[in-house]
Amino acid sequence: MTVLVTFDLDNTLWDVEPVIVRAEYAMESWFEERFPGFYDQFDFAWQQEEKARLLARSPDLTGNLTAIRLGVYQQALKQFQLPSEECEMVAKAALAHFAEWRQRVDLFPHVAEVLEELYRDYSLAVITNGNADVYHPYIGLGGYFDFALRADQQGVAKPDPELFKMAAEQGKTSTTQIIHIGDHPHDDVYGAANAGAKTIWFNRHGARRWQDGWSQPADAEVYSLLELPAAIRSLLS
Missing domain, CATH: 3.40.50.1000 (HAD superfamily/HAD-like)
Known part of the structure; x- marks a missing residue:
């Protein structure tokens, strides 16, 4: 056999740690270029807290890092008062940008x-x-x-x-x-x-x-x- x-x-x-650090820096730049002031409200610490809140609401997402990150981005964009019909589209675009940086491993x-x-x-x-x-x-x-x-x-x-x-x-x-x-x-x-x-x-x-x-x-x-x-x-x- x-x-x-x-x-x-x-x-x-x-x-993996330096990979994620670089990707998070890239995401900060991505959001700030499109939505100035975004990271003043939704920095890494806020995103970690929102991740915990999301998992408390939806424990079935545990282990699905991609869905968790998408949910965090969607919630941040909603609170940033982006029109609701745009939140999902922008969050998916942000996730795609993160995914590209996520592959930049050494x-x-x-x-x-x-x-x-x-x-x-x-x-x-x-x-x-x-x-x-x-x-x-x-x-x-x-x-x-x-x-x-x-x-x-x-x-x-x-x-x-x-x-x-x-x-x-x-x-x-x-x-x-x-x-x-x-x-x-x-x-x-x-x-x-x-x-x-x-x-x-x-x-x-x-x-x-x-x-x-x-x-x-x-x-x-x-x-x-x-x-x-x-x-x-x-x-x-």
Whole structure:
């Protein structure tokens, strides 16, 4: 049966924090060019508060980062007293601008090199809770992956085992034949293990210690992406 190696994206193939910071700066400029004074009222802190309010009203949106951001923009534009018939259109345009900046990632060292090696031996796929598009030309990794599952598009987010079951079905294999690689102890390690998959915890540079209160430790741990091929082979031996 086919071995399917699945990857988380944010903080596994790149550092997500600077990506989001740059995207937020770009959004501030985008709104201010069109609606001077917008960010005086609806700055990042306000948007975080509105996100919490939105999730309190609609907890089903948890995990759908794209829908949450769209809802925040729509609410801000309404309070800015933009005509109601324009709010949705402008919010969608703003979201599209954010999405473009969201793809401007700086890959960790050796990402393409390691994926090239793994691609020769295994089927590769993406399972992410984020809204990065691995097939976007700016990221440039789409050629290595057979498919990508994004929580905002599937309606379910890690650690829900359903997302891993979806990956197994699309990869024409079973969850027991999945090896999932990710940085998050709960979403990636617990989520994949709970679905029956093998897990590799990407603990970059060994900076973190596995805490007692976390779930069962991963089947393997790597400090560098260069260690992945050997770690995967050890789980299959």
